[in-house]
Amino acid sequence: MTVVKLQSRPKVGDVVTLPDGKKVEVKNIGVPYVLPPAAVCDDPLCPWHGHLKIRLKLLEVTVEKVRMHKAAVVTHEWVHYLPKYNRYERRRRRMRVRVPECIEVKPGDKVIIAETRPLSKTIAWVVIGKKEDVVEWKAKHETLPSV
Structure with missing residues (x-):
């Protein structure tokens, strides 16, 4: 697979020669x-440059481990309301995600992931960008009252 870093960020519709x-x-x-x-990149399982389609479920997660090739383990944390006790509790889920070669992530990074078709037994999500690459978006769990 070939990855080319460009001096300026490409726009949607641009054609780049590798x-x-x-x-x-x-x-x-x-x-x-x-x-x-x-x-x-020329990765076929990249939503930006390949043929992988995404479903419109988006999550903001934190990268936990990047030990696998083209994959990572991320943690999704959210706040859940318990009506019986009139309180909130924090919940957490670890997921494995596909990381395209054109997106570099390291542990501790905040990234945006999107649901896709099952790519393997445990991977059904793909990283579509880092939190820094997002303009005017706020995750649902950030708008809830904190515990």
């Missing part, structure tokens, strides 16, 4: 507030 002569188009994934990554 060093091996292959042309890659930056696709519109249907999420208007997430910017495409600054690098371009």
Whole structure:
């Protein structure tokens, strides 16, 4: 797989030529507030440059481990209301996600993931961008009162 880092961030619809002569188009994934990554790859399972389609379930998560090739373990935390006790509790779920080669992540990064078709036995989510690449978006769990 080839990854090319560009000097300026490409826009949706731009066509970039890779060093091996292959042309890659930056696709519109249907999420208007997430910017495409600054690098371009020829990974077929990349929502930006490949043919992987996403479903419109988006989560803001924290990267926990990046030990697997093209995959990572992330933690999703949210606040759940318990009406019986009139209180909130924090809940947490660990998930495995696909990381395209054009997006570099490390443990501790805040990323946006989107649901996709099952890619393996345990992976059905893909990273579509870092939190810094998002404009005017606030996750649902950030608007709830904190505990």
